[in-house]
Amino acid sequence: MATSQTPSWREGMSSDNIKGLVLALSSSFFIGASFIVKKKGLKKAGASGVRAGVGGYSYLYEPLWWVGMITMIVGEIANFAAYAFAPALLVTPLGALSIIISAVLAHIILRERLHIFGILGCVLCVVGSTTIVLHAPQEREIESVTEVWQMAMEPAFLLYAASVMTTVFILIFHFIPQYGQTHIMVYIGVCSLVGSLSVMSVKAIGIALKLTLSGMNQLIYPQTWIFTLVVITCVLTQMNYLNKALDTFNTAVVSPIYYVMFTSFTILASVIMFKDWDRQSPTQVVTEMCGFVTILSGTFLLHKTKDMADGSAGNSLRLSKHADEDGFSGAEGIPLRRQDSLRLP
Numbered sequence: 001m002a003t004s005q006t007p008s009w010r011e012g013m014s015s016d017n018i019k020g021l022v023l024a025l026s027s028s029f030f031i032g033a034s035f036i037v038k039k040k041g042l043k044k045a046g047a048s049g050v051r052a053g054v055g056g057y058s059y060l061y062e063p064l065w066w067v068g069m070i071t072m073i074v075g076e077i078a079n080f081a082a083y084a085f086a087p088a089l090l091v092t093p094l095g096a097l098s099i100i101i102s103a104v105l106a107h108i109i110l111r112e113r114l115h116i117f118g119i120l121g122c123v124l125c126v127v128g129s130t131t132i133v134l135h136a137p138q139e140r141e142i143e144s145v146t147e148v149w150q151m152a153m154e155p156a157f158l159l160y161a162a163s164v165m166t167t168v169f170i171l172i173f174h175f176i177p178q179y180g181q182t183h184i185m186v187y188i189g190v191c192s193l194v195g196s197l198s199v200m201s202v203k204a205i206g207i208a209l210k211l212t213l214s215g216m217n218q219l220i221y222p223q224t225w226i227f228t229l230v231v232i233t234c235v236l237t238q239m240n241y242l243n244k245a246l247d248t249f250n251t252a253v254v255s256p257i258y259y260v261m262f263t264s265f266t267i268l269a270s271v272i273m274f275k276d277w278d279r280q281s282p283t284q285v286v287t288e289m290c291g292f293v294t295i296l297s298g299t300f301l302l303h304k305t306k307d308m309a310d311g312s313a314g315n316s317l318r319l320s321k322h323a324d325e326d327g328f329s330g331a332e333g334i335p336l337r338r339q340d341s342l343r344l345p
Helices: 015-048 063-085 093-108 116-135 145-152 155-179 184-213 222-248 251-274 282-310
Strands: none
Touching: 015 063, 015 093, 063 184, 093 116, 093 251, 093 282, 116 282, 145 155, 145 184, 145 222, 145 251, 155 184, 155 251, 184 222, 184 251, 222 251, 251 282
16 A cells, blocks of 8 residues: 655656656767767867967868768757756756766877776766666657746746846946956856746747647747747847857856856756656655766866866866967866857857
């Protein structure tokens, strides 16, 4: 008679969750591998022409670089599709797995030394990701994009969206002119807050496309196009201020901070809008948060050991983009998944 409220693995992983999980893992693999391939292409192009770091574009004539770019696009398409099947609470944190792919492939292919603590960081990312996967909420059944619109129009999410937009406007018009060049959290704050809204809209569009392909046309609803407009606006804003952050501060500092803030606000937005935690026990929620913190620990450890390998552990937080003069370090090194999906190549 005693029945546990905690779902088993089979009950917890619905078919949609499994599809979303496979797509998210595939996305991490493709994008993690793409940066290694692009870096090889940049090295090859730089050996015979003007390097990208000093303003050259010879890499555009290098087939290997284009292979990396196409691989990255495939990964982004898989990531977009993952949000249509699984909760953002499951998909977004798994982006950190691309760090492991990049670190391992860089060690094997590029002969970049992986520090022992970097290996520990990889293990922590795997453990944290596994914990989240095993306790992720089921994706709720949605039969129309208008249902998603109704969720977005509920008072709780409207309050969150209004708070985000107010904070973003204050950051842009008050803090950025004064502190943008000296405080990294200003640019990253704008990117992360706007990013949480973009992911909710991406998920809505993904659901609309999934339903349309299954025979229920969602393109006739104006809500689908409103969500599309929100995505375009948010992504352009993110790219603008993320590029400003990368142009002003060290990539090794921007990456982990952006990953933490972006993922945190995305999870918060998903919990408010889709009520992911309403279908879970307190134990599951706490376990998911522990998994998320474990991933964050692994992420910071990986980036810190990368700094140690580069001999830059003692550098200032503010480092000009010109520190990566070779054209294939920094942003083209070991990436952070969510940053790279919204950054101009």
